Amino acid sequence: MTNPLLAYRPHPRVYVKLPTCGAYYSDDVLDTKDHEIGVCAMSAKDEMLLNNPEALMNGRALSQVIENCVPSVKNAIELTASDVEVLMLAIRQASGHKSYEVGGVCPGCGQKGVFERDIDTVINMCTYHTEELVEVLDTGLTVHLRPNSWKSHSTIQQMAFQRQRMMQMIADPDLDPEYKKSILQEIFDGMVELNMMLLADCISYIESPEGNVDSKEFIREYIELLDKDTLNKMSEKIEKLNNIGAPHTMDVLCSNPECQHEWEITGLRYDPSDFFAQSSSIAQ
Numbered sequence: 001m002t003n004p005l006l007a008y009r010p011h012p013r014v015y016v017k018l019p020t021c022g023a024y025y026s027d028d029v030l031d032t033k034d035h036e037i038g039v040c041a042m043s044a045k046d047e048m049l050l051n052n053p054e055a056l057m058n059g060r061a062l063s064q065v066i067e068n069c070v071p072s073v074k075n076a077i078e079l080t081a082s083d084v085e086v087l088m089l090a091i092r093q094a095s096g097h098k099s100y101e102v103g104g105v106c107p108g109c110g111q112k113g114v115f116e117r118d119i120d121t122v123i124n125m126c127t128y129h130t131e132e133l134v135e136v137l138d139t140g141l142t143v144h145l146r147p148n149s150w151k152s153h154s155t156i157q158q159m160a161f162q163r164q165r166m167m168q169m170i171a172d173p174d175l176d177p178e179y180k181k182s183i184l185q186e187i188f189d190g191m192v193e194l195n196m197m198l199l200a201d202c203i204s205y206i207e208s209p210e211g212n213v214d215s216k217e218f219i220r221e222y223i224e225l226l227d228k229d230t231l232n233k234m235s236e237k238i239e240k241l242n243n244i245g246a247p248h249t250m251d252v253l254c255s256n257p258e259c260q261h262e263w264e265i266t267g268l269r270y271d272p273s274d275f276f277a278q279s280s281s282i283a284q
Contacts, residue, residue: 012038012071013094019082019245020129024146024204029079032072039090040069059154065091077154080147082245085270086126089246093119102268106254108261115252115265127244133237135230142207143234147241152201159194163187199223199231202238246270 015036022030042050046068049061059077066076066084069091073079079087092100099116106113135143166187170180200223205214213219223231248268254261 010040010043012040014039014090016086016090016123017126017128019086019126020080020147023129023132024080025078029075030072031074037070037072037087037090039087039094040071041095042069042091059150062088063150069094077149077151079150081150081153082147082242084150084153085246086123088270089119089123093123102250102252102265104252104265106256106259106261107263108254109256109259111254111256111259113252113255115250117250122246125247129241129244133241135234135237137226137230140209144204144207145202145234145237145241146204147202147238147244148198149201152198155197156194159190163190196220196224199234199238202234202241 015038017036022032042065046065049064052061062084063076066079066087067073070076070087073087076084097119099118102115102117104113104115105111133145135145137143166183169175170183197220200216200220203219203223205212206219206222248266250265250268252263252265254263
């Protein structure tokens with residue numbers, strides 16, 4: 001029996017256009033081709049999900065929140081990282097916030113500062129998918145590229161955290177040299193594995209005379225045979241695709257009246273652990 005109360009579920013409060021324009025999704029990921037996507041406010045349950053550090057680290061919490069707040073999204077973990085960033089902004093806006101804070105250290109005087117960033121301004125500065133990028137190989141194959149998925153972005157975060165812990169371990173001067181050597185090798189192997197995984201994730205399919213191949217297993221096996229120059233060419237195009245969406249820089253002014261230095265904060269990503277740090281928990 002269908003719950004009759006679900007007919008009165010909250011309506012979207014904000015509408016946004018996805019940076020990818022939905023170009024890379026099947027119907028089981030995104031079930032609409034509308035120009036703009038409706039976004040609802042977070043529920044109390046959603047806020048609790050975003051207060052779970054482990055779930056945030058592996059991307060599970062954010063995926064659930066997006067699926068709860070954005071009715072058109074059916075499988076958020078398969079969205080591109082650029083689309084997820086914009087939906088994070090929209091969810092925050094729909095939940096009653098007009099801005100968020102960014103921290104920075106002035107390169108002129110070293111003073112730490114917190115700067116407010118207007119969400120409408122950031123969304124209005126988004127760039128969008130305009131063309132499919134491909135790499136034609138000298139073997140006659142055509143590689144069709146796509147941006148990184150949120151799934152791979154979450155994997156990067158987890159692996160970076162693990163590598164950080166391993167680097168802390170080898171900093172111990174009393175650590176056995178042979179054991180330290182094995183840890184360094186493990187770190188190196190992990191980096192190679194990560195690079196191959198990210199490349200395979202950014203290939204929609206490979207076009208060949210025999211037909212199109214979209215198996216991630218087959219694609220991964222093939223790209224491991226390619227030379228460095230070919231992989232670098234693909235990586236440059238993938239970086240271009242990953243840069244569509246919300247801008248990742250911000251011009252700021254030092255709050256120290258004796259300094260007043262202007263500079264640009266770079267590498268900004270809309271991490272939910274920063275975004276919703278001040279969200280209230282229903283348990284509080």
